[in-house]
Amino acid sequence: MKRLFHATLFFLGLLLVWHLVVRAKVWSPILLPSPASVGLYLRDAVRDGSLWEATLVTMRRLLVGYFIGILIGLPLGLVTAASKFAEDTIGVLALGLQTLPSVCWIPLALLWFGQTEAAMLFVVVMGTMWSVVLATDNGVRSIPPIYARAARTMGSKGLHRWTHVLLPASLPFLVSGTKQGWAFAWRSLMAAEIYVTILTGFGLGHLLHYGRELNAMDQVIGIMLIIVVIGLLADKVLFAPWERFLHRRWGTGKR
Amino acid sequence: MPLVDGLPEEEQSAKLAVENVSKRFHTGRRQQDVHALDGVTLQVAEGEFVCLVGPSGCGKSTLLNIIAGLEMPDSGQVLADGAPILGPGRHRLVMFQESGLFPWLDVFGNVMFGLKLKEGLTNAERRKVAQFYIKLVGLEKFADANIHELSGGMKQRAALARALAPNPRVLLMDEPFAALDALTREQLYGDIQRIWAARKKTIVFVTHNVREAVCLGDRVVLFSPNPGRIRQEFHIPLPRPRDINSVELAGYSSQITKALKGILHDGDAAAE
Numbered sequence: 001m002k003r004l005f006h007a008t009l010f011f012l013g014l015l016l017v018w019h020l021v022v023r024a025k026v027w028s029p030i031l032l033p034s035p036a037s038v039g040l041y042l043r044d045a046v047r048d049g050s051l052w053e054a055t056l057v058t059m060r061r062l063l064v065g066y067f068i069g070i071l072i073g074l075p076l077g078l079v080t081a082a083s084k085f086a087e088d089t090i091g092v093l094a095l096g097l098q099t100l101p102s103v104c105w106i107p108l109a110l111l112w113f114g115q116t117e118a119a120m121l122f123v124v125v126m127g128t129m130w131s132v133v134l135a136t137d138n139g140v141r142s143i144p145p146i147y148a149r150a151a152r153t154m155g156s157k158g159l160h161r162w163t164h165v166l167l168p169a170s171l172p173f174l175v176s177g178t179k180q181g182w183a184f185a186w187r188s189l190m191a192a193e194i195y196v197t198i199l200t201g202f203g204l205g206h207l208l209h210y211g212r213e214l215n216a217m218d219q220v221i222g223i224m225l226i227i228v229v230i231g232l233l234a235d236k237v238l239f240a241p242w243e244r245f246l247h248r249r250w251g252t253g254k255r
Numbered sequence: 256m257p258l259v260d261g262l263p264e265e266e267q268s269a270k271l272a273v274e275n276v277s278k279r280f281h282t283g284r285r286q287q288d289v290h291a292l293d294g295v296t297l298q299v300a301e302g303e304f305v306c307l308v309g310p311s312g313c314g315k316s317t318l319l320n321i322i323a324g325l326e327m328p329d330s331g332q333v334l335a336d337g338a339p340i341l342g343p344g345r346h347r348l349v350m351f352q353e354s355g356l357f358p359w360l361d362v363f364g365n366v367m368f369g370l371k372l373k374e375g376l377t378n379a380e381r382r383k384v385a386q387f388y389i390k391l392v393g394l395e396k397f398a399d400a401n402i403h404e405l406s407g408g409m410k411q412r413a414a415l416a417r418a419l420a421p422n423p424r425v426l427l428m429d430e431p432f433a434a435l436d437a438l439t440r441e442q443l444y445g446d447i448q449r450i451w452a453a454r455k456k457t458i459v460f461v462t463h464n465v466r467e468a469v470c471l472g473d474r475v476v477l478f479s480p481n482p483g484r485i486r487q488e489f490h491i492p493l494p495r496p497r498d499i500n501s502v503e504l505a506g507y508s509s510q511i512t513k514a515l516k517g518i519l520h521d522g523d524a525a526a527e
């Protein structure tokens with residue numbers, strides 16, 4: 001409760017500073033709109049349904065791409081951790097591609113898929129899966145060998161060893177890895193939506209893009225706020241429960 | 256408390272034969288190789304309780320790992336009931352020096368892990384067995400505790416329950432009671448002798464505590480280091496159950512302690 005209070009106070013303070021800066025007329029109101037005008041834009045966007053629709057479109061793309069990325073990345077990471085050959089091939093590829101900023105996939109995606117949903121999906125999957133591969137690989141490698149030894153003496157081998165020992169033992173790394181994957185997916189999707197102007201769905205990135213074209217600064221800042229809030233919510237809803245579970249079980253995260 | 260876990264006796268104990276086993280560890284430079292075991296030969300009869308004692312670094316844990324099938328000897332072999340050991344199997348369970356409990360499971364889940372891999376049991380039976388052993392080691396109030404919430408001694412007790420629960424033929428224990436207080440330890444000496452007698456398990460037990468070895472073992476095997484070899488064996492023909500504080504027991508343990516000191520002294524002399 002106290003922490004909620006502190007957080008509320010902090011963000012109200014930020015709003016106030018923003019308001020005061022606008023009042024002081026340091027920049028022209030076209031460049032820096034007031035909190036009130038951003039609020040008005042958001043209210044209108046909610047009323048005419050455009051914000052809601054764009055959020056849905058964006059979230060659908062994000063979730064689909066993200067889960068495909070995990071579905072491919074997780075097994076690949078297990079494979080690179082298990083086999084020297086995979087480590088020297090897929091592992092090196094993952095290491096290289098993970099450092100590639102996701103925007104760099106867009107020209108390729110546009111040439112391969114044109115202005116389509118597929119291009120969008122491709123960029124998100126590429127942005128997600130390589131970091132998931134690396135996190136999974138790292139997680140499995142960091143397991144203290146005593147767990148695998150103890151499990152082996154109790155008769156665990158083959159698939160059981162993977163599902164009941166190696167995967168749960170690397171859970172802390174998997175959670176931080178998929179969380180990092182989420183951040184990458186979010187970034188790549190926004191980049192894709194800003195650059196790929198398709199007509200099959202109008203996402204938050206498109207709203208941002210057209211806000212800039214129309215010089216509608218209230219729209220730009222409003223959408224940016226929404227993007228930040230969605231990122232925060234995803235963290236609290238998708239990952240915080242897992243992290244709480246991990247901290248409770250492993251006894252980590254205490255201060 | 257009933258004598259044992261109430262399940263039918265279906266597992267036999269096994270006899271072990273360690274035949275001329277040698278093991279070296281290569282640590283970087285060639286001349287720094289560690290000769291952990293050198294020509295170790297040891298017979299363990301079915302249902303025998305053998306204790307290994309010896310100075311730190313004389314290869315006791317290494318031998319246990321080889322018997323478990325977790326490591327392969329450089330030369331020589333280990334036979335279990337006449338068949339060479341080629342890998343780990345659930346008939347030979349290890350209680351490791353460091354507990355090796357799984358942090359992603361609670362105490363109950365850890366004890367259930369080995370039981371779930373055992374066929375021919377219903378889940379209800381498995382739960383009953385797990386509860387029995389958790390109670391035996393005095394952790395019934397901590398069955399759903401996370402591993403990091405246990406003290407060092409409680410971890411060892413949980414690991415003991417996990418090793419006993421699947422009722423293996425051979426139990427390999429590496430200093431299992433080192434982190435326990437004297438009272439709990441004495442209680443567990445009683446329990447382990449009872450389980451051993453009821454289940455006729457073959458037990459190889461590593462300890463630094465000579466009294467403990469004499470209290471538990473049919474035989475105490477003394478190791479010397481550099482290279483790790485069997486130095487001497489002592490038969491302990493005392494009746495059971497044994498009380499760790501008895502006078503006869505003290506006689507044997509002072510005899511073995513003297514031999515152990517001789518080994519340490521030899522080591523000092525060699526170092527000079």
Ligand SMILES: Nc1ncnc2c1ncn2[C@@H]1O[C@H](COP(=O)(O)OP(=O)(O)OP(=O)(O)O)[C@@H](O)[C@H]1O
Pocket residue numbers: 280281282289290291309310311312313314315316317318352
């Ligand atoms: N994996 C390994 N790599 C390199 N050297 C090892 C390894 N395992 C054991 N050794 C060495 O082999 C020797 C015997 O080790 P071991 O753990 O068997 O001793 P121990 O008798 O169990 O000692 P303690 O009583 O301290 O547990 C030691 O000198 C140790 O340094």
Ligand SMILES: [Mg+2]
Pocket residue numbers: 315316317352429
């Ligand atoms: Mg040891």
